[in-house]
Amino acid sequence: MSAEAEPAISILVVEDNTTHATGIAERLKALGYSIAGLATSGDDAVRMALKTEPGIILMNIHLEGGIDGMEAAELIRRDADIPVVYLTADPDDAALECAEISAPFSYVSRPYTDHDLQTAIEIVRHRHSCEARMREHQAWLTTTLNSIGDGVIATDDQGIIRSMNLVAEELTGWNQKDAVGCALREVFQPVSAEARQPVTNPALLTLRTGESTPLSDGGLLICDDGTERFIENHASSVRDAKGRVTGSVLIFRDVTQRRQMEEDLREAQKLEATGRLAGVIAHDFNNLMTVIIGFSDFLLNSAESSPGQKDVAKQIHDAGNRAAALAHQIVTFRRKQTPPPEVLRLNDVIRDLEPLVRHLFGSSVDLCSHLDPKVGSVKADRSQLEQLVISLIANARDALPSAGQLVVSTTTEVVPDGAEQRYVRITVTAGGPSVAPDVGQHVFGPFFSSDKQTEGTGLGLAAVYGIVQQYHGRISIENDGSSNAVGCVDLPVTDATAAPVSLLEPASSDRGGETVLLVEDEHPVRRMTKMALERCGYKVLEAVNGEHALEVATNAKTRIDLLLTDLIMPLMSGRELAEKLTERRPDIGVLFMSGYSDDEQIHQTIETTRTAFLQKPFLIADLQQQIRSVLDQP
Numbered sequence: 001m002s003a004e005a006e007p008a009i010s011i012l013v014v015e016d017n018t019t020h021a022t023g024i025a026e027r028l029k030a031l032g033y034s035i036a037g038l039a040t041s042g043d044d045a046v047r048m049a050l051k052t053e054p055g056i057i058l059m060n061i062h063l064e065g066g067i068d069g070m071e072a073a074e075l076i077r078r079d080a081d082i083p084v085v086y087l088t089a090d091p092d093d094a095a096l097e098c099a100e101i102s103a104p105f106s107y108v109s110r111p112y113t114d115h116d117l118q119t120a121i122e123i124v125r126h127r128h129s130c131e132a133r134m135r136e137h138q139a140w141l142t143t144t145l146n147s148i149g150d151g152v153i154a155t156d157d158q159g160i161i162r163s164m165n166l167v168a169e170e171l172t173g174w175n176q177k178d179a180v181g182c183a184l185r186e187v188f189q190p191v192s193a194e195a196r197q198p199v200t201n202p203a204l205l206t207l208r209t210g211e212s213t214p215l216s217d218g219g220l221l222i223c224d225d226g227t228e229r230f231i232e233n234h235a236s237s238v239r240d241a242k243g244r245v246t247g248s249v250l251i252f253r254d255v256t257q258r259r260q261m262e263e264d265l266r267e268a269q270k271l272e273a274t275g276r277l278a279g280v281i282a283h284d285f286n287n288l289m290t291v292i293i294g295f296s297d298f299l300l301n302s303a304e305s306s307p308g309q310k311d312v313a314k315q316i317h318d319a320g321n322r323a324a325a326l327a328h329q330i331v332t333f334r335r336k337q338t339p340p341p342e343v344l345r346l347n348d349v350i351r352d353l354e355p356l357v358r359h360l361f362g363s364s365v366d367l368c369s370h371l372d373p374k375v376g377s378v379k380a381d382r383s384q385l386e387q388l389v390i391s392l393i394a395n396a397r398d399a400l401p402s403a404g405q406l407v408v409s410t411t412t413e414v415v416p417d418g419a420e421q422r423y424v425r426i427t428v429t430a431g432g433p434s435v436a437p438d439v440g441q442h443v444f445g446p447f448f449s450s451d452k453q454t455e456g457t458g459l460g461l462a463a464v465y466g467i468v469q470q471y472h473g474r475i476s477i478e479n480d481g482s483s484n485a486v487g488c489v490d491l492p493v494t495d496a497t498a499a500p501v502s503l504l505e506p507a508s509s510d511r512g513g514e515t516v517l518l519v520e521d522e523h524p525v526r527r528m529t530k531m532a533l534e535r536c537g538y539k540v541l542e543a544v545n546g547e548h549a550l551e552v553a554t555n556a557k558t559r560i561d562l563l564l565t566d567l568i569m570p571l572m573s574g575r576e577l578a579e580k581l582t583e584r585r586p587d588i589g590v591l592f593m594s595g596y597s598d599d600e601q602i603h604q605t606i607e608t609t610r611t612a613f614l615q616k617p618f619l620i621a622d623l624q625q626q627i628r629s630v631l632d633q634p
Contacts, residue, residue, distance in 0.1 A: 009055035009125060010036040014045040014072070015087070016064045024058065024087075024117075031118050041065055042072035049076045056124055058108075058117075061088045083128040085120050087112075153250045154238070159184045159204050162247065171231070171254055173224030188250065190219040190231060202235035203250035210245050212236040218252055230256045279596055282327040283568065286595030287522050289327070290617035293320040294528040297620050298535075318352060324617045325383040341379045341471075343496045346410055346424050347371040349385055357390065361397055361406075370409040375424050376493035384467050389426065391464045392487045396430035406430055413490060423473070423490035430486075464489070512624075514561035514631055515539040517588075519549040519577060521569045525616075529564070532620045538627075546572025546580075553581055560588055562631060567594040578611070589630040593618070 011033050015021035021038045028035060036054035039045040043066045049057060057076065061069040073084045089110040108120045142165075145152050151168035155161055161179050164187075169175050172187055179187050190199050202213040218233035233252035237245045299305050299313035350371060358367055378385070389408075396406050407429040415421050468475045473491040516538045520526035526542055533540050541556060543549035546569060553560060563581055567574035578590045595616035614626045 008032055008034045009121070010034045010052070011121070012036040012039065012045070012049055012052065012054040012057045014039045014042075014057060014059035014063070014069065016040050016060060027114055027117065028058075031114060033121070042067035042069060045069075045072045046075045049082055050080055053080065054082060056121055056128075057082055057084045058087055058121075059084055061086050081132070083124045085124055150251050150253045153179075153184065153188060153203070153252075154247060155184050155203055155207070155250070156247045157207060157245055159207055159248075161187060168252075171221065171223065171229060171252065173227065184250070188221070188252075190221045190233075193220045193230070196220075201250075202233050203248040206235040206237045206248045207245060210237050221252070229254045230259045283594070283596030285327050286324060286616040287525050289320050289324045290595065291524040291528050293317060293324070293617045294532060294620065296320060298531070301620075315355065318355075320617065322356070322383075322386070325386075341381055343377050343379050343494055344382055344385060345377050346375060346385075346426070346491075347373070349382065350389060350408060350410070350426075353386055353389055357393055360390075360394075365397055366405040367393075368405060368407045370407065372410050372412065375410045375412050376422065377496065378424055378471070378491045379494040379496065380467075380471050380491065384470075388464050388467050388489065392426065392428045392489065396428045396487055404430065412493070415490075422493040424493055426489045426491070428487045512536060512538050512627065512631065515541065515556075515558055516562045516564050516627070517549060517553060517556075517560050517581075518542045519544075519546065519563070519565035519569070519574070521545055521566060525566075529623070532623055533564075533627075536620070536624050536627075545569055546574070546577035549577055550580060553584065560585060562589040562591060562627060564591045564593065564627070567592045568596060589633070591626055591630050 011028055013021050013024050013028070013035065015024065015038070018038075018040060021040065025035045025038060036052040037048045039048050042063050045057070045059060045063075046067075057073075059069045059073060063069050063072070067075075069086065073086075076082055076084065085108060087108055087110070108116055145165035146167075148165070149167060151165065151171045153161055153164045153168050161182055161184055164172075164174075164176050164179055169179075172179070174182075174187050184203055185201060188203075189201065191197055192199050199219040202216075202218070206213055213234050213236075215232055215234040218231040221229045221231045223229065231252045232255050233250060235248050235250045238247040238249060240246050296313045296317035300310055300317060305313065350369060354367065354369065358365075361367070393406060393408065407427075409427045409429075411425045411427070413423045413425045415423060465475055468489055468491070471491055473489060475487075475489045477487050516533055518526060518530055518533065518540055519542075520529060521544055523544075526544070530540050530542055539558075541552050541560065543552045546565075549563075549565070563578060565574040565577055569577075574592055574594075578592075582588060582590065591612045591614060593614040593616055612626055612630050614623065
């Protein structure tokens with residue numbers, strides 16, 4: 001190789017014999033190399049190498065005074081990437097073995113010709129250039145592998161790890177320094193998620209078969225620290241120029257979060273399906289409640305009903321309303337909406353619940369109520385307020401050893417929160433064991449229970465706590481100083497007036513004489529609604545579906561003032577019926593009713609047509625009020 005083929009390389013000559021050093025320098029210049037300097041000791045060599053940064057260093061192994069050539073080469077190698085060629089007059093095995101520690105690039109033994117020097121220098125120059133390019137490529141490869149989101153492990157043909165990237169370190173819990181040289185099955189051995197038995201390692205399979213494996217479920221990877229991760233993996237073989245398998249590359253990724261998201265999606269889809277089913281059931285359920293509430297309403301308002309019969313009818317009526325409220329709560333929950341609050345008299349809510357509570361707890365519990373008649377009203381959803389009261393009473397019942405007295409009371413509390421805020425306080429007192437301080441700290445936790453596994457319902461007041469927080473109230477479980485457990489809930493008082501709840505039929509001034517076309521596919525609902533309309537003074541034409549209604553309207557000899565139709569019916573929906581009928585009779589009023597308020601069709605119909613809507617189940621008074629609001633429009 002000619003020295004003129006490439007740019008002249010600078011050489012530092014290290015020789016303690018000045019004559020020899022000068023001679024070597026002259027010979028090198030004659031060969032076309034430049035001289036970076038002459039050093040006569042190891043210390044000078046280190047200093048000059050770091051200062052001048054020559055391309056190559058020619059260094060005598062044995063230097064007199066100070067450090068020798070091997071020590072100097074080692075110090076230079078620590079701080080600079082400069083290849084060293086040793087010059088020696090006695091290349092015995094012992095000297096060369098010691099010299100290997102400093103990792104020289106080559107040796108030249110005396111006596112040496114110019115050809116010997118030039119050959120050694122050019123070989124070292126080429127070797128050093130190749131190694132520099134290899135290091136650069138290795139750095140690029142390392143950076144690339146550490147930049148991807150998958151774990152990568154490379155092995156030799158025996159399955160011994162040669163390298164791994166940062167993601168592989170993170171997922172396995174091993175660092176590369178410890179993993180290199182270890183068997184792959186020691187560092188990476190996934191197991192099946194169900195049986196926890198080892199599954200096929202794709203890299204080892206590739207080494208056996210020479211074939212790449214596709215991306216597939218890799219099971220569960222148990223990391224060095226015990227962490228478990230679901231993974232996907234695949235492997236490819238590494239081959240030499242002759243096509244022989246010399247190693248494998250394993251690529252794997254953490255899919256734990258994706259698996260969890262997929263599981264969450266499946267659960268959400270199940271809940272959505274359940275919610276849709278609940279909505280459909282609620283439709284039929286509300287039709288049944290319409291009949292129950294309607295006919296109990298008749299009995300309550302019948303002059304022929306005895307006091308005992310009216311009491312039974314009221315129990316049926318109240319139970320129907322609670323069942324309807326429960327169905328509404330289920331549908332509302334499915335739609336992830338907060339129930340609209342209403343102004344409620346707290347004392348009335350508690351009185352209405354007393355028969356139910358007495359029935360639930362039986363004669364072993366003496367339920368007493370001390371309700372302050374001066375307490376104000378609260379603004380809340382009635383079903384949530386009932387749930388709150390029943391949960392407080394139920395948990396107070398669990399504090400009783402066997403039988404005893406429960407006292408429910410209401411009072412007004414004034415709390416100076418900047419501006420004075422009035423609260424209605426509900427207090428439930430149980431003559432049972434006190435609440436320990438450590439229990440009081442955790443009583444509102446969603447999974448807390450102080451009861452034995454087979455006794456009571458526990459102190460699961462997390463739902464009550466959520467309701468109280470929703471309405472900006474306060475709740476506490478404490479002792480009254482006489483070993484009685486006391487539960488207190490404070491709810492803000494509203495200045496709005498609670499609407500009166502009336503089970504009576506409409507006043508005579510609200511009675512009508514118009515003709516109503518009633519369309520309802522459920523016979524019991526249609527029968528009850530027809531009786532209610534006739535009791536209110538209306539003339540009723542009835543039909544079982546949309547097509548029947550059009551036929552009835554066509555044959556009717558009198559004016560039809562109002563169409564009262566169910567929205568969800570077979571063959572023809574209530575909206576389609578209303579559209580066709582209003583084309584024939586533009587002056588007819590329309591009132592929709594349905595037991596399923598969660599249907600998108602219903603919302604679109606009400607919004608686009610601005611038509612009145614009556615939610616099933618309904619009271620006779622609500623039915624009359626809605627009819628009058630439609631018929632009395634100017």
